[in-house]
Amino acid sequence: MTLRPMLLALAAAALALAPAGYGQSSIEGRVELPKPLHAPVMNKRYGIVAYGGVLSPYPPVAVVYLEGSFPRAPTLPTGRMAQKDLAFVPAILPVQVGTRVEFPNLDDTYHNIFSYSPAKRFDLGRYRRDETPVPSEVFDVAGMVTLRCDIHEHMRAIILVLDTPHFVLTDTEGRYSLQGLPGGRFVLKAWLDSRTTLSRAVDLAPGGVLRADFP
Amino acid sequence: MMLVVSVVAVSTLLFTQRNLSARVRLDFESELQVEVSALHALQQFRDAALAERCRILADKPRIHAALEDGALDLLYPSAHDELRGMMEVEDGAGPGPGSLGADFYRFLDPRGGVIDPAGSPGVGRLEPSQESQLVLPRLPESPQTGYIVRGAGSPSETVDEVIAMPIVSTEDGETISAIVLGFAPPGLGVEAEGARVQNGIWTGGRLVLPGLPAAARAQASSEIARAIGHPDGDHGSLEFRYSGSPYLLFFKRLNPGSLYPAAYEVSVHPLAEALSGQRQLIWEFAGAGALALLAAFIASEVISRRLSEPVEKLVIDSRESRENWERAEAALETTSRELQRSARFSADASHQLKTPVTVLRSGLEELLAGETLSPEAREEVSRLVHQTFRLASVIEDLLLLSRMDAGRLKIQFSRLDLSLLLGSLVDDLSAMPDSRGLQVETDVPATLWVTGERRYTELILQNLLENARKYNEPGGRIRLAARAEGGWAVVTIGNTGTAIAPESHALIFERFHRGAVGENVPGHGIGLNLARELARVHGGDLRLARSEAGWTEFELRLRLADEAP
Numbered sequence: 001m002t003l004r005p006m007l008l009a010l011a012a013a014a015l016a017l018a019p020a021g022y023g024q025s026s027i028e029g030r031v032e033l034p035k036p037l038h039a040p041v042m043n044k045r046y047g048i049v050a051y052g053g054v055l056s057p058y059p060p061v062a063v064v065y066l067e068g069s070f071p072r073a074p075t076l077p078t079g080r081m082a083q084k085d086l087a088f089v090p091a092i093l094p095v096q097v098g099t100r101v102e103f104p105n106l107d108d109t110y111h112n113i114f115s116y117s118p119a120k121r122f123d124l125g126r127y128r129r130d131e132t133p134v135p136s137e138v139f140d141v142a143g144m145v146t147l148r149c150d151i152h153e154h155m156r157a158i159i160l161v162l163d164t165p166h167f168v169l170t171d172t173e174g175r176y177s178l179q180g181l182p183g184g185r186f187v188l189k190a191w192l193d194s195r196t197t198l199s200r201a202v203d204l205a206p207g208g209v210l211r212a213d214f215p
Numbered sequence: 216m217m218l219v220v221s222v223v224a225v226s227t228l229l230f231t232q233r234n235l236s237a238r239v240r241l242d243f244e245s246e247l248q249v250e251v252s253a254l255h256a257l258q259q260f261r262d263a264a265l266a267e268r269c270r271i272l273a274d275k276p277r278i279h280a281a282l283e284d285g286a287l288d289l290l291y292p293s294a295h296d297e298l299r300g301m302m303e304v305e306d307g308a309g310p311g312p313g314s315l316g317a318d319f320y321r322f323l324d325p326r327g328g329v330i331d332p333a334g335s336p337g338v339g340r341l342e343p344s345q346e347s348q349l350v351l352p353r354l355p356e357s358p359q360t361g362y363i364v365r366g367a368g369s370p371s372e373t374v375d376e377v378i379a380m381p382i383v384s385t386e387d388g389e390t391i392s393a394i395v396l397g398f399a400p401p402g403l404g405v406e407a408e409g410a411r412v413q414n415g416i417w418t419g420g421r422l423v424l425p426g427l428p429a430a431a432r433a434q435a436s437s438e439i440a441r442a443i444g445h446p447d448g449d450h451g452s453l454e455f456r457y458s459g460s461p462y463l464l465f466f467k468r469l470n471p472g473s474l475y476p477a478a479y480e481v482s483v484h485p486l487a488e489a490l491s492g493q494r495q496l497i498w499e500f501a502g503a504g505a506l507a508l509l510a511a512f513i514a515s516e517v518i519s520r521r522l523s524e525p526v527e528k529l530v531i532d533s534r535e536s537r538e539n540w541e542r543a544e545a546a547l548e549t550t551s552r553e554l555q556r557s558a559r560f561s562a563d564a565s566h567q568l569k570t571p572v573t574v575l576r577s578g579l580e581e582l583l584a585g586e587t588l589s590p591e592a593r594e595e596v597s598r599l600v601h602q603t604f605r606l607a608s609v610i611e612d613l614l615l616l617s618r619m620d621a622g623r624l625k626i627q628f629s630r631l632d633l634s635l636l637l638g639s640l641v642d643d644l645s646a647m648p649d650s651r652g653l654q655v656e657t658d659v660p661a662t663l664w665v666t667g668e669r670r671y672t673e674l675i676l677q678n679l680l681e682n683a684r685k686y687n688e689p690g691g692r693i694r695l696a697a698r699a700e701g702g703w704a705v706v707t708i709g710n711t712g713t714a715i716a717p718e719s720h721a722l723i724f725e726r727f728h729r730g731a732v733g734e735n736v737p738g739h740g741i742g743l744n745l746a747r748e749l750a751r752v753h754g755g756d757l758r759l760a761r762s763e764a765g766w767t768e769f770e771l772r773l774r775l776a777d778e779a780p
C-alpha cells in the first residue's frame with residue numbers, strides 16, 4: 001500500500017508546522033477539596049448547594065483550567081445539561097466560551113430553565129420531554145452562570161464559561177489530569193465554589209508532565 | 216307615714232330606672248361588639264389568605280434570581296409576570312374593596328427602603344408621600360401588616376392595607392428583601408346610607424371613615440389618639456359628641472406588634488336613636504312612677520288610719536316586683552351572652568374546624584391504606600372517615616349560616632323548574648340505603664317555575680326531605696305536594712312519625728335545637744334553621760303547617776317565576 005506511508009508523512013509535516021511542543025505537555029495533581037457538609041442546607045436535591053451565600057457543587061468537585069491565550073478551534077463540541085428527576089445533570093458544567101449547550105428535559109413534567117446571571121441571561125420557557133429541537137443556548141461571555149427552574153425552585157446548576165480550551169473536572173477526591181497542553185508559562189486555576197478560585201503559575205516544558213497540587 | 220311611703224316608692228323607682236338604663240346600654244354595647252367581632256373575624260380570614268398569596272410570591276424563583284444573581288433591573292419585570300393574576304387593573308383605580316386583588320406592589324432594599332421601580336409598568340401608581348409610608352426601619356423577619364392613607368384630605372381619601380412579606384435568600388438564609396403588596400381593605404366605605412355601624416381605620420393620627428363628616432372625624436380622631444395612649448389601649452370604646460349628637464365608638468388594633476405604625480379598626484355608632492329610646496323609657500317610668508306615687512299617697516291616706524299593715528304590704532309588693540325585675544335581668548343577660556356566643560361560634564368554627572377535619576380525614580385515609588390494620592380496626596377507621604364527612608358538612612352549613620348572619624350571602628336568582636328539582640330529589644331519596652321501606656307520594660304539577668339559586672333551593676328541599684325520612688317510622692309515608700297559589704309556589708312535605716310536642720313548635724327553627732328524638736337519629740340541629748333562613752333570603756318562608764296525631768307537615772313558600780319563556 002502506498003497510501004499509508006504518505007499519510008504518515010503528512011502527519012509528520014503537520015506536527016512540524018504546529019507551534020513548538022503543542023499538545024504534548026500535561027499537568028496532573030490534586031485539589032484539596034472542602035469537606036462535604038453532612039447535609040445540603042438550602043438545596044434539598046444535591047448537585048449545587050447553597051450555604052452562607054456560597055454556591056458549591058455537592059459532593060465537592062473542582063474545575064481546573066489553564067489560563068492563557070490559545071488558538072481557537074473552528075468548531076466546538078456541543079455541551080449538554082439535562083433535567084432528570086427534578087435536578088440538573090450534571091449540576092456543574094465547564095465549557096469554553098462560544099459553546100452551545102443543550103438542555104434536554106428527561107422528566108415527565110414541565111421545566112422552565114432560566115438565568116439572570118450577568119454572563120448570560122436567557123429564558124427557555126416551559127417545555128416537556130419531547131420538545132424538539134432540544135432547547136439550547138450559546139454561552140459567549142466568560143463567567144459563572146447560575147441556572148434555575150421557574151417551576152421547581154430547588155433546582156440549581158452552574159455553567160462555568162471559560163476563555164480556554166484546557167479545563168477539566170476533578171474527581172470527588174480532587175484528582176485531575178489535563179492533557180494535550182502546549183509548553184510555556186501559564187496560570188493554572190482551580191475553581192472550588194462561587195467565591196473561591198485558587199491559582200498558581202506553571203511553567204510547562206514541551207512534552208513534559210508537571211505535578212501541580214492545590215494549595 | 217306619708218314621707219316614709221314616698222321615700223320608699225321614689226327610691227325604688229329611681230333604682231329600677233337606673234338599672235334599666237344601664238341594662239339597655241350594656242345590651243346595646245354587646246350587640247355592637249358582636250357586629251364588630253364578626254367583622255374582625257372576616258378580616259382575619261382575609262388577612263390569612265392575603266399573607267399566603269404573598270408568601271407564595273416571596274418564594275418565586277425569578278424574584279430570587281433577580282435579587283440573588285445581581286439582576287435588580289429584572290426584579291420588577293419578573294414580579295410583574297408573577298403578579299399578573301393579582302394586579303387586576305393595571306395602573307388604574309385598582310380592584311374593589313374586599314377583593315383579594317392588589318392595588319400596588321414594591322420591593323424593599325436591605326435597609327428597608329423602597330427599591331425604585333424605575334418606570335416598570337403595572338406596579339400600581341403611588342405618590343411619593345404614599346410610597347414613603349411603605350418604608351420600614353429594617354427588613355422584617357416575619358410578615359408585617361400596615362395601613363397607608365391615600366389621597367389624604369381629599370374627598371376620595373382611603374386607606375390601603377399593606378403586607379410586607381420578607382424574602383429569605385435561598386443561598387444564605389438571610390432576609391434580603393421584602394415584597395410589599397397593597398390591598399383595599401374590606402368594609403371601608405361600602406356601608407349603605409343610614410347603616411347602623413360606620414367602619415373606618417385610624418392610623419397616624421388620621422381617621423379614614425367616609426361615612427362621617429370631616430369635623431366629626433377630626434374630633435373622633437383626637438379622642439382615639441388620647442384613648443390609645445393608655446397602657447391597655449389596644450382596644451376599647453369611647454363616647455364623643457359632635458354637633459350635639461352623641462356617638463359610641465369602638466376601636467381595635469389591627470396590626471399588633473407590627474413594624475408599621477399602629478392602625479386601628481374603628482366602628483362608630485350614632486347614639487341619638489338609642490338615647491331617644493332610652494329617654495322615652497325614662498318618661499314612661501316617670502309617668503308610671505308618678506301614678507304609683509299618687510296611688511301610694513291615696514292608699515297611705517286611706518290606710519294610715521289602720522297603722523302599719525298597709526305599709527308592710529307595699530314593701531312586700533315592691534320586693535316582689537324587684538325579684539321579677541331581677542329575674543328578667545338575668546334572662547336578658549343570658550340571651551345576650553348566648554347571642555354573642557353563637558355568632559362567634561358560627562364565624563370561628565367554620566374556618567378553624569375545616570382544616571383540622573381535612574387533616575384528620577387524610578390521616579385516617581392513610582391509615583386505611585396501610586396493611587397493618589386488623590379487620591375490626593379497619594371498620595372502626597372507616598366509620599371515623601365517614602364521620603369526618605358529616606363533620607365537614609356541618610361546618611359547610613355553619614359557614615353558610617354565618618355568611619347569612621353577616622349579610623354576605625348574595626343569591627344569584629334564576630328561573631328553576633321546581634317540579635324537575637323535586638323529581639330528582641325524590642329519586643335520590645328512594646336510593647338512600649336506609650329508607651326503611653318508606654312510601655313516597657307526590658302530587659306535583661308537570662312544571663312549576665320558581666325564582667331562586669339552584670343549589671340553595673335544592674339545599675332547602677333536601678333538608679326538609681331528609682327530616683321527613685329521618686323522623687319517620689318504619690314502613691311510614693312521605694307526602695310531597697306542590698302547587699301555585701297567588702304569586703307563590705307552595706310546597707308541602709309531610710311525614711308519618713311521632714308528632715312534635717306543641718311546646719316545641721316555636722323552637723324547632725332555632726339554631727342547634729334538636730327535638731326529643733333521642734341520640735339514634737343523626738343530625739346537628741342546623742337543618743331547619745338553615746332551610747328557613749335560606750327560604751327567607753329567597754323572599755319566601757318556611758313554617759310548620761301542622762304536627763299532630765302522627766303526622767308532621769312543613770310548608771315552604773317560594774316566589775313563582777314568570778311562565779317559561
